[in-house]
Amino acid sequence: MSDIGTSPEYSLAQLCVLVDLPPRTVRYYVQLGLVDRPEGETRAARYGARHLEQLLLIKKWTASGVSLDRIRELLKGDEAPVAPRPRVAGAIEVMSHLTVADGVEVVIEPGRAELSPEQVRGFVKGVMALYARITHSDRKENKS
Secondary structure (H helix, E strand, O other), X not given: XXXXXXXXXXXXXXXXXXXXXXXXXXXXHHHHOOOOOOEOOHHHOEEOHHHHHHHHHHHHHHHOOOOHHXXXXXXXXXXXXXXXXXXXXXXXXXXXXXXXXXXXXXXXXXXXXXXXXXXXXXXXXXXXXXXXXXXXXXXXXXXX
């Protein structure tokens, strides 16, 4: 876990796991200029939150059928992107399942929810804190 005030750093392998893309695809997007160049070269290359955000946007837009040329324009700040395609049978999505307690689960698909990894972590902390507050106050009332 990174210190507060510093941005996270990822190796290419770690970044690929986070965005569910093969290294070859990430390198291709860097070569095309869709993704910023990493800090460092070869195995010492480090990627940060900006790279993660760029790749998640590219993945969302390509899943919606947006061309790489159009994605380049969108990343430079052109008009708002098109809405994602509706879910169809056979589509694959990467989701996070947060088990809050036995019988309480939250499913998060960060790409569709347009949440950054930092926002997902904040959401999870908030849900856990709220659940603890609710169950703690219920226990206090039952003891009275």
